[in-house]
Amino acid sequence: MRLKELTVLDIDRAAMLQERLHQPGTRLGLITSIDGAQLITLILHTVSGEAELWHTPLQSNRYQSLTPHIAQAHWQERSVWDMFGLFPVGHPRLKHNLLHQAFRESFFPLVPGALEDSAFPHRSHTPMKVSGSGIYEVPVGPIHAGIIEPGHFRFSCLGEVVYNLEIRLGYLHRGVEKRIVETPLSKQRFIAEAVASDSAVAYALAHATAIEDLCDIEVPDRALYLRSLALEVERVAMHISDLGGLAGDIGYLGVAATLSRLRGVALQMGELICGSRLMRGFVCPGGVLLDPDNHLLQLQTLTAQLQNKILSPLNALLSNQVAIDRLDKIGRVSRRLAADFGLTGPTARASDLVYDVRQHFPHGIYPQVSLAVNSESGGDVLSRTKVRIAEVKSSLNIIQSFIDSMPAGSVFRNLPRDLPANSFGIGVVESHRGELIHMACTDEFGKLKRYAIKDASVNNWTALAIAVRSNLLADFPLCNKSFALSYGGHDL
Amino acid sequence: MSSIATWSSYLLTVIIFPPLCLGVVRKTKARLQNRVGPAVWQPFFDLHRLTKKRETLSDTMCGVFRLSTVVGLSTTFALAWFIPWVPIKPWSPHADIFTVIYLFALERFFTLLGAMDSGSAFGAFGASRDVTLNLLVEPALCLALVSLSIIANSTDLGAIFSFSHFSTVSLVWFCAGTSIFLTSLAELGRMPVDDPTTHLELTMIHEAMTLEASARNLFLLEFTRMLKLTLFLALSAQCYLRIWAGFATLAPFQQELLVLIGVLLMAIFVGILESLVVKLQWRKVPEFVAYIVTVSLISVFVAMAGNTSL
Numbered sequence: 001m002r003l004k005e006l007t008v009l010d011i012d013r014a015a016m017l018q019e020r021l022h023q024p025g026t027r028l029g030l031i032t033s034i035d036g037a038q039l040i041t042l043i044l045h046t047v048s049g050e051a052e053l054w055h056t057p058l059q060s061n062r063y064q065s066l067t068p069h070i071a072q073a074h075w076q077e078r079s080v081w082d083m084f085g086l087f088p089v090g091h092p093r094l095k096h097n098l099l100h101q102a103f104r105e106s107f108f109p110l111v112p113g114a115l116e117d118s119a120f121p122h123r124s125h126t127p128m129k130v131s132g133s134g135i136y137e138v139p140v141g142p143i144h145a146g147i148i149e150p151g152h153f154r155f156s157c158l159g160e161v162v163y164n165l166e167i168r169l170g171y172l173h174r175g176v177e178k179r180i181v182e183t184p185l186s187k188q189r190f191i192a193e194a195v196a197s198d199s200a201v202a203y204a205l206a207h208a209t210a211i212e213d214l215c216d217i218e219v220p221d222r223a224l225y226l227r228s229l230a231l232e233v234e235r236v237a238m239h240i241s242d243l244g245g246l247a248g249d250i251g252y253l254g255v256a257a258t259l260s261r262l263r264g265v266a267l268q269m270g271e272l273i274c275g276s277r278l279m280r281g282f283v284c285p286g287g288v289l290l291d292p293d294n295h296l297l298q299l300q301t302l303t304a305q306l307q308n309k310i311l312s313p314l315n316a317l318l319s320n321q322v323a324i325d326r327l328d329k330i331g332r333v334s335r336r337l338a339a340d341f342g343l344t345g346p347t348a349r350a351s352d353l354v355y356d357v358r359q360h361f362p363h364g365i366y367p368q369v370s371l372a373v374n375s376e377s378g379g380d381v382l383s384r385t386k387v388r389i390a391e392v393k394s395s396l397n398i399i400q401s402f403i404d405s406m407p408a409g410s411v412f413r414n415l416p417r418d419l420p421a422n423s424f425g426i427g428v429v430e431s432h433r434g435e436l437i438h439m440a441c442t443d444e445f446g447k448l449k450r451y452a453i454k455d456a457s458v459n460n461w462t463a464l465a466i467a468v469r470s471n472l473l474a475d476f477p478l479c480n481k482s483f484a485l486s487y488g489g490h491d492l
Numbered sequence: 493m494s495s496i497a498t499w500s501s502y503l504l505t506v507i508i509f510p511p512l513c514l515g516v517v518r519k520t521k522a523r524l525q526n527r528v529g530p531a532v533w534q535p536f537f538d539l540h541r542l543t544k545k546r547e548t549l550s551d552t553m554c555g556v557f558r559l560s561t562v563v564g565l566s567t568t569f570a571l572a573w574f575i576p577w578v579p580i581k582p583w584s585p586h587a588d589i590f591t592v593i594y595l596f597a598l599e600r601f602f603t604l605l606g607a608m609d610s611g612s613a614f615g616a617f618g619a620s621r622d623v624t625l626n627l628l629v630e631p632a633l634c635l636a637l638v639s640l641s642i643i644a645n646s647t648d649l650g651a652i653f654s655f656s657h658f659s660t661v662s663l664v665w666f667c668a669g670t671s672i673f674l675t676s677l678a679e680l681g682r683m684p685v686d687d688p689t690t691h692l693e694l695t696m697i698h699e700a701m702t703l704e705a706s707a708r709n710l711f712l713l714e715f716t717r718m719l720k721l722t723l724f725l726a727l728s729a730q731c732y733l734r735i736w737a738g739f740a741t742l743a744p745f746q747q748e749l750l751v752l753i754g755v756l757l758m759a760i761f762v763g764i765l766e767s768l769v770v771k772l773q774w775r776k777v778p779e780f781v782a783y784i785v786t787v788s789l790i791s792v793f794v795a796m797a798g799n800t801s802l
Binding site for chain 1: 614
């Protein structure tokens with residue numbers, strides 16, 4: 001990806017970013033730092049497929065917060081505070097995102113030399129209080145009833161209606177970003193794809209794309225096709241799984257059971273491609289690890305079968321009037337809020353924001369292969385369901401066309417032994433949740449010094465908090481499921 | 493029939509039938525989802541397992557919680573004693589319909605107390621939802637029973653469901669049976685009002701109240717619920733059977749057999765229904781209840797028109 005590097009002073013940052021974001025097709029990608037002495041702001045241009053990287057050198061550990069002007073910065077600025085101790089002045093609601101009571105207040109894990117034992121720690125946490133007569137709080141989690149990841153939700157309700165939802169994450173913080181930097185290049189991909197195993201391909205692909213971008217090498221065409229093939233298979237499997245979960249939440253058990261069975265078929269497709277149902281260890285920097293040539297015909301048959309079988313449960317879901325009523329107008333996110341908070345993926349497309357990374361940024365064979373973006377305008381659970389259904393269908397079609405037009409050739413190319421010094425590599429991938437950004441940065445010896453990851457969920461978690469306001473408490477699980485957010489991808 | 497045979501037949505039905513009914517519902521649902529599903533007698537094993545577990549009580553609980561589960565089951569057994577839900581019963585006391593309705597209310601009251609005693613937010617809002625729901629559903633049940641008492645010229649359930657007489661008004665029996673059946677779905681937290689299989693605490697109505705129960709307490713709660721389901725299904729099955737005028741002329745053991753088969757068929761029907769419908773949004777539940785009340789009202793009007801003595 002073509003990267004334009006600029007130095008932007010802290011004092012100009014907010015105004016310049018505001019001006020940039022007014023231009024059509026400009027998105028705020030990533031806000032982070034390398035070692036706590038500067039801020040890095042990544043801006044994506046969807047029209048030209050380029051990116052801008054702003055360096056903001058900092059003299060102290062305080063900087064002007066962007067949040068008052070650019071709402072979507074609020075979450076990332078909290079994470080930067082947690083990881084680097086950089087304090088955003090003027091942030092309307094600063095709280096710890098990732099680190100909890102178990103860490104000292106002065107513990108900043110990504111500042112060099114910071115890791116040490118923290119005895120007798122205590123971090124305060126003050127959830128937002130809603131006051132008024134009859135308001136009560138319902139705490140849910142971090143341990144949930146199903147086999148899902150941990151997260152704490154605190155609802156302030158009046159009767160059955162939710163007035164505020166306070167989301168607390170970070171229970172899965174594993175120090176992924178630091179661990180990747182400490183790992184030899186050849187093994188990094190294993191950590192990268194284990195961040196959120198339900199999007200193993202997307203993570204491995206973003207990592208591979210970032211490293212290849214850093215080395216500035218081209219990957220053989222066949223590898224690009226195979227990568228996109230794996231990415232689409234993963235999207236199909238996860239969307240089917242999410243749709244099945246949604247059907248289960250409204251008690252439509254027949255559809256839920258059928259979809260959970262068909263998810264197995266999609267995972268079987270993954271197994272055909274690389275021998276692993278979740279396609280772990282397939283995509284690697286330089287290409288893919290093996291060529292599933294012998295299985296492509298079988299894959300084509302299986303895809304055709306799935307295309308055939310998936311129609312009846314999906315139609316059953318969309319033709320049942322009670323099911324439609326159940327999903328309609330619940331958990332709405334307006335187009336404006338979706339744009340302000342930088343939502344991505346099916347969530348954004350359900351709110352009429354036509355943004356799909358596959359159209360704009362190079363990863364796999366995209367954006368060379370043209371693709372219709374499925375969007376809806378309702379912004380509610382029904383719209384998100386419809387977008388997912390449309391994407392399952394279109395992804396299955398794309399899979400067929402990939403197999404048909406797969407070029408011959410090798411599937412792997414060796415990387416140079418050493419990474420270039422002082423450079424940046426960016427990988428932007430459309431995972432099944434949306435825009436996934438990986439950024440790799442090397443020091444003057446060509447050693448990786450910072451690896452940053454931004455999952456689609458980082459922005460989309462805010463959408464959940466917006467969506468449940470003035471909805472019924474009993475509808476929260478449905479809203480939550482419709483966003484299909486990642487805890488592991490967020491907590492890193 | 494000898495009294496020993498009567499007693500043993502009654503005790504068998506009241507102990508064996510409730511878990512069996514639930515097993516049939518679950519099996520039907522599993523088959524409709526293309527799953528093999530657990531055997532129909534799985535609920536017996538579940539109950540047995542619960543009796544052997546050690547119970548965990550929340551710190552905030554006082555004695556009310558354990559009392560509530562005991563009172564709940566005893567009240568329901570008393571109801572099974574009063575209500576003529578099977579033809580062969582060792583003793584049929586005078587069971588005024590209002591006594592019965594209040595006994596149901598008493599059982600519910602103690603379940604609610606137990607839920608709130610546990611001190612969890614889920615128990616409290618489960619209780620709140622349950623009360624709201626029952627407030628809506630109660631008129632439907634009352635009206636259905638009243639319509640039957642109009643054609644029987646008595647408020648004694650024993651006389652209403654007397655198994656020996658009757659020139660019958662089929663439409664009333666049909667409407668009342670339907671109304672009692674639909675009421676039981678709402679009352680017992682089954683679809684489309686509540687999803688008994690969900691694990692999502694926030695969406696629960698009845699389950700939310702039982703979250704804090706474990707071991708023997710849960711055993712008592714579960715059995716209470718199964719028994720209530722069986723009572724309701726048996727009442728509505730009888731209503732449907734009475735559409736056929738010849739039912740009253742059968743011998744008691746034939747009637748008993750028919751009623752029990754009817755209950756199992758109703759359980760299968762519950763299973764089919766739960767696989768086909770989608771859980772209603774909480775705001776739409778009053779609409780569903782309005783349909784039940786309408787059916788009850790039709791039943792009352794037809795009964796009043798059909799009863800020549802009024």
